[in-house]
Amino acid sequence: MVNIIVVDDEERIRLGLVKLISQIGEDYQVRGIYASGIEMLEDIDNVQADFLITDIKMPMLNGLELVEKVKTLRPDMKFAILSGFDDFSYARQALRYGAMEYLLKPVDKTELERLLWKVKSELELEANENKLSVEDHLKLLLLNDPEDLPTHMTEAASRYLTAFPSLQGHFAVFVLRGMPAVTKQNWQFASAGSPREWFFVERDEQTTVAIVCIGDRDHADTTKELAQTLIYRLPATCCGQLGCSDVFNGSNWLRQSYLQAEKAIQYGWYSSAKKGYTVYSDLPKKQESYANPYIMIDRAFREALTLTDYARARESLQLWAEEIIERRPQWDDLFDACVALLAHLAQQPQSIVERPESFANARAFTSYFLDLMFERLSEKELARQENRVVETVKAYIRNHYTEEMELNRLAEKVFLTPSYLSKLFKTETGETLTEYFISVRIDRAKELLRDHIALKTYEVGEKVGYFDPAYFNKIFKKTVGCTPKEYRDRIR
Structure with missing residues (x-):
């Protein structure tokens, strides 16, 4: 904990500085706030502090005079000078007195944080120097x-x-x-x-x-x-x-x-x-072997992913792993390359990839990393296959919407069990097979109602697979919000 005293004759500056210090962290506590050096000296026996921040331009007793008196009373107290004047003579004099910093108003929070960290480091060093082995x-x-x-x-x-x-x-x-x-x-x-x-x-x-x-x-x-x-x-x-x-x-x-x-x-x-x-x-005196390991593979790997050629992506990774062992990049470079590669396949890759030095040797690390990449590639490949299954099912429904939907027949078309197909379709599209089937029929019914005025509404229902007019009206109204006749009247 760094205990701090703030002295400035301007209330706005005083309180603003105290607020900045409180924002920097709990390690820094303001123990005294004074409007003048005289006020601070009168109270010096009642406050324990490590660091003094004082304005240099104050009436009756300026900042440098205050520091001179404080150093006789508290020789270990550190201090910094605060001024609104960018005057080298002030800075030189402040440094001669042993100031840790010469700060200009308005005080920059980053500069203040750096100064306080420096003070804290010095205090810790002084406290522990004799204890260090x-x-x-x-x-x-x-x-x-x-x-x-x-x-x-x-x-x-x-x-x-x-x-x-x-x-x-x-x-x-x-x-x-x-x-x-x-x-x-x-x-x-x-x-x-x-x-x-x-x-x-x-x-x-x-x-x-x-x-x-x-x-x-x-x-x-x-x-x-x-x-x-x-x-x-x-x-x-x-x-x-x-x-x-x-x-x-x-x-x-x-x-x-x-x-x-x-x-x-x-x-x-x-x-x-x-x-x-x-x-x-x-x-080796020439560091050619330390070529950037990411550049060595980036283009080939990205092209393979773009073409969804996962076999080629795996092959490029295998070749890259062998080349890595031959070129011997530094651990940091290798880790950064692995994170960049995994970023093509996963979010927050840095939290997933382990550091190379945690493995006994390069063979152990590259084997681990290839397994990690291949696992992600397999997930991506499976997702693509599942997406193709969903698109196949959608296409079949669009071509056979007038027929009754049979889940078993659909599952046979894509070589899946009915239950897995239902789950997969819901996961990939957000709707059930039945909901999608109905939406295809109703979309087609809307087209017929709009483009074929001569067709009666029950005939439209029959053309999209609903041979019961009452049921067609019920399904249409539930989906669209109005009956087929109301829909036709509205668009006319």
Whole structure:
């Protein structure tokens, strides 16, 4: 929870800022609202706050003067300056005082939300910095893009890690995956007995990241030998893959080394070996193999669907799966391609397709995805067949509407049971077979009443299959809303 004080001599600005803060989230609470700096100072002993937002232009005591006094009383309180003047001299002076931000009126909600998140992050870091372990600091630098973190946070983590002699020298990063899940403890056991120091970080249930110290006397193949040892020591029942980075020096390179190891393990994931490792330096230098996997199939697959050639669609998917294994795209690209392909056959495909890395290897994933696609294609094919059945039945009724409708005969025409045909027709059209049969007869009767004036109404009824005039009148009125004679008089 971030506790906030707002100081501004304009009531409209004050209340508007408080409203914006309340809209941003429950993590941010306004604990004090003041119309002047003097008023706020008089009440400072009665309010606990982490963050002060103050207007810079106020009578008697301006914002910078207020901040100067607050810092002597509450040195840990953070603050931001609010002004309606885009004046660099104000901004420069505010920053000199340690302001986290210089906000211009009217305050933009997105900018305010970003500022409050920054304040919250700093407060959390300061509260937990002394409690963080080596693993926590490593995880912060390994698994997060530096651009997504405040600079002070990454700098603090780097300073913390440089205090450990073993992390001041050369290192390599391994990404370790096991199926079924291999825990950090399993990998620690596999590395036991090694004279060098290891650090392990759990990324998720299936993946552990290891940082291994590399000595000055190690040689170019050291990481390969270490990878072979780790793989060899895994339980015989496990499938395992390792990705190894180049050798780096300095905590600033942790993220880069992790990305290399991640790229290596994704490349090795396409191997059919039960256990194996891939070193980043062995990857192809030309990335032609990473062609967009969706573009590789999109046109052929869409054409097959357009032509309702489901056999061809299945064939194109089979060929594509083999080409995927050969070209070895990154997991994100492969996942996006699979989502795009399934979108042709299903709604909300992203919630259906599982991530590639949750499978032991590429063969297991492509087999799963082909089964998923083939199942959807079969549903689409069945729906098309059922649609053809309904159209066949409709055509038969239109050509034989003068005859009595026999459900058994209709079912025999399309090789279905009477009950299934009735259910299918209702599902596809929204009306029963009887309702459709009557609508065809009545539509034809309306045509005859309109175009053949000489025909008597009972003769019209006979021509559409109703030989009882009273029954014809009853059915016609129920369907159209008037008798045949009334209908003819109306259209005349």
